[in-house]
Amino acid sequence: MSTDFRARRFKANSEAALANPVLQANMKMAKGKFVDKRAISIKEIDDFEGTREAAKALRNQVIENLDLWLEMFEETATARGATVLWAKDGAEICRHVADIGRKHSVKKAVKSKSMLSEEAGLNLALAAAGIQPVETDLGEYILQINDNEAPSHIIAPVIHKSLDEVADLFEKTHHTPRKTEIPALTREAREVLRSHFLSADMGISGGNFLVAETGSVALVTNEGNGRMVTTLPRVHVVITGIEKVIPTLEDLSTLMRLLPRSATGQSISNYVSVLTGTKAAGELDGPEHLYFILVDNGRADVVGSEFQDMLRCIRCGACMNHCPVYQTIGGHAYGWVYPGPMGSVLTPLYTGIENAIDLPHAATLCNQCGVVCPVKIPLPELLRKLREKQVEKHLRPWFERIAFRVWAWMASCPTLYGIGTWFAVRYLKWLAGGKQSIPVLGAAPEWTKGRNFPAPEGKTFRELYARRQKP
Amino acid sequence: MRVALFVTCLVDLMRPRIGFAAIELLEAAGCEVIVPPAQTCCGQPAWNSGDKVSAARLAKKVIAEFEGFEYVVAPSGSCADHIRTEYPAILADEPAWHARAVALGSHVYELTDFLVNVAKLAKVPGNFAGSITYHDSCTGLRSLGIKAQPRALLAKLPGVELKEMNGAEECCGFGGTFSVKFGEVSAAIAERKCNNACATGAAAIVGGDLGCLLNIEGKLRRQGDEQTRVLHIAEVLTEKQ
Amino acid sequence: MSTRADILGRVRAKLNRNPDNAATGRAAIEATLAARQQGPRPAVDTQKSALAGRLIEKSLAYSSTVDQVATAAEAPAAVARYLAGLNLPLKAVVWPALARLDWSGSGLVAEARGAQDADLVGITGCFCAIAETGTLMLCGSPESPATVSLLPETHIALVPASRIVAGMEEGFALVRAELGQLPRAVNFISGPSRTGDIEQTIVLGAHGPYRVHLILLTAE
Numbered sequence: 001m002s003t004d005f006r007a008r009r010f011k012a013n014s015e016a017a018l019a020n021p022v023l024q025a026n027m028k029m030a031k032g033k034f035v036d037k038r039a040i041s042i043k044e045i046d047d048f049e050g051t052r053e054a055a056k057a058l059r060n061q062v063i064e065n066l067d068l069w070l071e072m073f074e075e076t077a078t079a080r081g082a083t084v085l086w087a088k089d090g091a092e093i094c095r096h097v098a099d100i101g102r103k104h105s106v107k108k109a110v111k112s113k114s115m116l117s118e119e120a121g122l123n124l125a126l127a128a129a130g131i132q133p134v135e136t137d138l139g140e141y142i143l144q145i146n147d148n149e150a151p152s153h154i155i156a157p158v159i160h161k162s163l164d165e166v167a168d169l170f171e172k173t174h175h176t177p178r179k180t181e182i183p184a185l186t187r188e189a190r191e192v193l194r195s196h197f198l199s200a201d202m203g204i205s206g207g208n209f210l211v212a213e214t215g216s217v218a219l220v221t222n223e224g225n226g227r228m229v230t231t232l233p234r235v236h237v238v239i240t241g242i243e244k245v246i247p248t249l250e251d252l253s254t255l256m257r258l259l260p261r262s263a264t265g266q267s268i269s270n271y272v273s274v275l276t277g278t279k280a281a282g283e284l285d286g287p288e289h290l291y292f293i294l295v296d297n298g299r300a301d302v303v304g305s306e307f308q309d310m311l312r313c314i315r316c317g318a319c320m321n322h323c324p325v326y327q328t329i330g331g332h333a334y335g336w337v338y339p340g341p342m343g344s345v346l347t348p349l350y351t352g353i354e355n356a357i358d359l360p361h362a363a364t365l366c367n368q369c370g371v372v373c374p375v376k377i378p379l380p381e382l383l384r385k386l387r388e389k390q391v392e393k394h395l396r397p398w399f400e401r402i403a404f405r406v407w408a409w410m411a412s413c414p415t416l417y418g419i420g421t422w423f424a425v426r427y428l429k430w431l432a433g434g435k436q437s438i439p440v441l442g443a444a445p446e447w448t449k450g451r452n453f454p455a456p457e458g459k460t461f462r463e464l465y466a467r468r469q470k471p
Numbered sequence: 472m473r474v475a476l477f478v479t480c481l482v483d484l485m486r487p488r489i490g491f492a493a494i495e496l497l498e499a500a501g502c503e504v505i506v507p508p509a510q511t512c513c514g515q516p517a518w519n520s521g522d523k524v525s526a527a528r529l530a531k532k533v534i535a536e537f538e539g540f541e542y543v544v545a546p547s548g549s550c551a552d553h554i555r556t557e558y559p560a561i562l563a564d565e566p567a568w569h570a571r572a573v574a575l576g577s578h579v580y581e582l583t584d585f586l587v588n589v590a591k592l593a594k595v596p597g598n599f600a601g602s603i604t605y606h607d608s609c610t611g612l613r614s615l616g617i618k619a620q621p622r623a624l625l626a627k628l629p630g631v632e633l634k635e636m637n638g639a640e641e642c643c644g645f646g647g648t649f650s651v652k653f654g655e656v657s658a659a660i661a662e663r664k665c666n667n668a669c670a671t672g673a674a675a676i677v678g679g680d681l682g683c684l685l686n687i688e689g690k691l692r693r694q695g696d697e698q699t700r701v702l703h704i705a706e707v708l709t710e711k712q
Numbered sequence: 713m714s715t716r717a718d719i720l721g722r723v724r725a726k727l728n729r730n731p732d733n734a735a736t737g738r739a740a741i742e743a744t745l746a747a748r749q750q751g752p753r754p755a756v757d758t759q760k761s762a763l764a765g766r767l768i769e770k771s772l773a774y775s776s777t778v779d780q781v782a783t784a785a786e787a788p789a790a791v792a793r794y795l796a797g798l799n800l801p802l803k804a805v806v807w808p809a810l811a812r813l814d815w816s817g818s819g820l821v822a823e824a825r826g827a828q829d830a831d832l833v834g835i836t837g838c839f840c841a842i843a844e845t846g847t848l849m850l851c852g853s854p855e856s857p858a859t860v861s862l863l864p865e866t867h868i869a870l871v872p873a874s875r876i877v878a879g880m881e882e883g884f885a886l887v888r889a890e891l892g893q894l895p896r897a898v899n900f901i902s903g904p905s906r907t908g909d910i911e912q913t914i915v916l917g918a919h920g921p922y923r924v925h926l927i928l929l930t931a932e
Contacts, residue, residue, distance in 0.1 A: 072741060087715060138907045182911065198829055223919050250750050268847055271901060273900075275896065300723050446654030462478075465490070
């Protein structure tokens with residue numbers, strides 16, 4: 001967990017994002033691709049809503065008996081030669097990985113994407129333990145060579161960067177002539193990373209799903225780095241959250257109809273790797289040692305809470321792709337590992353509600369996220385509950401609390417309300433000075449930062465209606 | 472049919488003519504319209520801000536005022552949905568009130584939905600002519616399924632040319648208190664909506680929720696556009712040109 | 713207390729776990745594992761030629777290329793034609809399981825082993841192919857090493873028509889029936905590797921192969 005709690009500076013971050021032309025151009029472009037492609041691809045499933053319902057049900061099934069399912073996974077994975085470890089938080093993840101590295105004399109670790117390793121700040125810990133970490137997901141690699149910049153989207157980590165920015169970075173880091181085309185840059189990354197794949201001692205991956213039936217991890221990737229990282233090195237470490245368990249291979253098949261489509265609009269990702277146990281006798285490739293690190297880091301406490309629905313999340317990114325706020329400000333403003341609607345729920349839950357006060361409020365509750373979520377998480381309702389929690393814990397500014405109480409009291413007294421509104425509408429109409437709208441409104445400065453406040457008619461409906469009713 | 476009109480706080484304050492237009496439409500559909508005079512606000516801003524105490528207080532007031540009517544109609548998807556869907560949740564801890572909330576909810580309708588599906592309004596009283604584009608407000612669309620109903624009503628005006636905008640179903644950026652907490656982000660989202668709407672060349676932007684409309688209108692006027700009209704559908708259906 | 717005990721303990725507490733519901737819970741888990749419930753499935757015509765047709769259609773949509781011959785014996789010639797057409801050397805690493813085919817008869821130098829960095833062409837079979845999405849299902853073993861479909865720039869896969877199934881579910885059912893348990897590595901492959909990380913522009917050939925070429929064996 002980042003200790004500078006960037007999420008606390010959401011408002012300032014979001015306003016900076018609005019003023020960043022490269023980010024704005026990229027977000028606009030990305031929106032069209034992810035949103036439009038998803039809309040086309042879900043038509044292929046015939047019964048999209050039924051599949052969502054099935055996915056929700058199978059995810060709930062696990063969470064409702066999470067302890068038993070975890071024990072089942074531990075049993076089946078161990079039976080196939082894996083070692084199952086448990087980590088309470090990011091620090092423990094780092095300790096485990098460093099221990100494993102030491103045990104197996106690891107000098108270099110190649111990583112395919114793991115959001116949990118971001119939660120833990122793993123790369124810094126590896127470096128401190130004398131292990132060179134190399135990110136191999138192209139987006140994550142770009143961030144790593146840019147002084148370990150944070151990702152701004154869980155599926156497309158450098159959605160905020162332009163081609164020029166990447167070309168400059170490669171020229172500077174690889175000491176190669178500057179490329180101007182995306183295929184050439186991708187080819188250069190392939191060549192640079194290839195040598196790392198072949199010389200790494202350890203591969204670290206996340207886990208899209210853990211299959212309890214077989215003790216397997218399922219990795220959903222497009223680049224091939226997930227396969228490289230889990231086929232070539234002699235040690236493979238899987239770091240994933242305890243909520244990622246699913247019951248059967250049939251359940252994996254169901255989720256595979258939803259995940260790629262929801263994430264990028266693909267009917268299927270390039271590679272789905274279902275990995276079980278260590279290198280078998282006579283096998284020519286595969287790790288000799290396989291470790292699972294099952295991570296809590298706030299998840300256990302969400303079980304049985306009013307936020308339990310959030311544990312169904314399969315990390316597709318559809319919510320942020322469709323969120324009008326995320327589309328406008330990008331991911332960095334959210335300040336932690338997970339941005340957009342899911343991040344606005346997870347950041348307060350996992351890092352502390354007081355560290356992310358703005359996030360649940362930085363939403364219009366339009367529910368576009370809830371409509372596209374493949375496992376039907378009621379995101380706006382969870383955001384609203386977090387707002388309620390803030391009020392219960394007295395975390396809201398005092399003037400906001402008082403304003404609502406006063407307003408509610410007035411709205412409960414029709415006569416008082418009638419008098420108050422009688423004055424308010426006349427004042428506002430006067431402020432408009434005959435024009436259609438008011439450009440600056442001291443009472444609502446945030447509103448008039450970017451738009452005018454339309455002038456009211458000047459009388460209230462209640463007073464006009466009452467007048468009409470008089471004989 | 473006896474209909475109680477829930478006029479909504481924004482209409483009460485900002486655009487009473489929408490309330491009168493709603494009455495005209497309901498009467499054209501053959502309804503007797505009652506306007507409970509002590510109504511103020513459904514309490515949605517409090518609930519969405521996490522103030523359960525204030526939300527419950529106002530919910531009880533509205534329930535007491537409106538229960539017992541065969542139909543309760545509001546010219547707003549978000550207010551109708553708040554009463555219908557959220558009141559039971561707000562009062563979940565108080566069984567008696569919860570039951571009354573559930574009972575009331577089943578009688579509550581958004582205006583266009585009521586006119587099309589319950590009152591089956593045959594002819595609209597206005598003669599509005601011109602090009603318009605329609606903004607689908609989020610709560611009405613996603614919680615109440617308001618999509619075809621306003622369009623069905625607009626189709627009854629032979630002079631109306633409906634030009635659908637790109638992203639008609641996208642949020643306009645209002646979001647209630649969001650607009651006064653994160654004003655710059657809210658205005659940026661509103662700008663996208665305005666650009667989409669104006670790209671159709673329509674002379675008027677029409678919708679079913681006044682919050683959205685005030686947001687859109689405010690953005691247009693800030694951009695220097697004083698011509699494009701921003702109207703509630705009730706106004707469009709009753710306007711006599 | 714170990715972390716394991718701490719985490720499981722807290723989860724149990726949150727779920728109000730007691731011996732009674734633990735027993736019913738375990739029974740529910742066993743039942744779920746036994747039931748192997750499938751979710752809703754999109755319609756896939758399972759008539760043999762329709763399956764092949766769909767596999768070809770989806771594979772082409774995913775930027776693979778497709779060729780057809782009748783039997784495995786004709787495959788080496790088809791491979792040689794394909795490589796010559798692209799001006800690629802007639803040299804490949806091949807699954808040991810396919811070593812028995814007459815590669816040299818078609819002028820190919822085919823080495824039956826795991827792939828190395830220098831290998832440009834890898835030739836595999838497949839455990840089965842999924843028509844629904846145009847996907848190859850490869851199971852790793854000493855006879856079918858995973859590196860052959862991963863390291864080389866060009867991946868050629870022989871696909872017997874009788875091994876084309878409708879969906880992933882059928883693929884897993886075949887594994888259970890024929891192999892008993894999952895092998896260490898099951899890889900579902902749908903076309904050449906790709907990335908869209910830079911400006912959301914798709915580029916083929918990220919870390920895995922640039923080209924995937926299917927040779928359908930229609931009579932097998």
